[in-house]
Amino acid sequence: MAAEPLSNGAAHKSVPEAYVFPADKRPGSSPSCAGAIPVVDLGGDDPDRIVKQIMDAGREFGFFQVINHGVPEQVITSMVASAEEFFRLPAEEKMALYSTDSKKLPRFHTSLGYEEEKLLYWRDCLKLGIYPTEQFRQNWPDKPASLRAALEAYAPAVRAVALHLLRLTAAGLGLDGGDHFEDGDLTAGPVVVNANHYAACPDPSLTLGLAPHCDPNVVTVHADNGVPGWVDVAPAPGALVVNFGHQMEVVSNGAMRAGEHRVVTDARAARTSVAAFFMPAMGCAVAAAPGTVAAGEKPLFRTFTYQEFMAAYTEVVGDRDAVLARFQNKD
């Protein structure tokens, strides 16, 4: 039987055994993603400087925060507040969406949401499709009442930011035309949101919200409610936090990193985040973009379909080196 979501009951007074991580996996010993992640000001009037900031952050961290990105602060705060409200709903209303089928959208689950998880992450999640909106909106939950309007505003806004960032990244990589990510199938997959909820935890030293991992997709854009837990220095108010995923690493032939991240829990307050995942179509053939591989050299990774990559990623549950090893070109 799969575990009971944390947000369904009263606050926990102690950490149940199934959530206690072995000593070597506890937060104290996992890498934190960064001291302070770089800030990219998209409103700046020097496009070359903006591109350089993204390239520098992408090369070094695979992570940055964006300000002056054009999404009104109220659109972001309403999205996060609405997600918080979802997790406060009575258990039976959330459980109507509960499933251990990872393909189902929308889907409410806890931890990673597998049927037989032995060691549990201190995390509940509501997964929703947000784009193409006409494909998903009829299945969006009716409760909380604010959710549909929040998604209608946030979905196109966050997508516009992601596509803008990908055009700037393409320019920084020297790719023809700047629309490498948009024109092909690299961003043709559905845009999926994870609304994550990490309940206040009686002993954060024993638990993890999520283990260190890189995202499998191209780029992920996050908003949260300001409770600490995943970046060491809180982003500027109204900022969005961006990380590159494995596909960016492959398309840029290693010039950009996939940013590794993890989530720790907090004793005083629940953290709620909204992560939007931009991904290729499942059948997309992913390969280093022309121009990223020096003449006479092989690309770092062989060409594969995103479907093939996801199967490998799921099998090794996010182990960065193990998943990349399967696609590396051997000499």
Ligand SMILES: O=C(O)CCC(=O)C(=O)O
């Ligand atoms: O809580 C967050 O913002 C991070 C979530 C995350 O890493 C994920 O859903 O892949």
Ligand SMILES: [Fe+2]
């Ligand atoms: Fe992630």
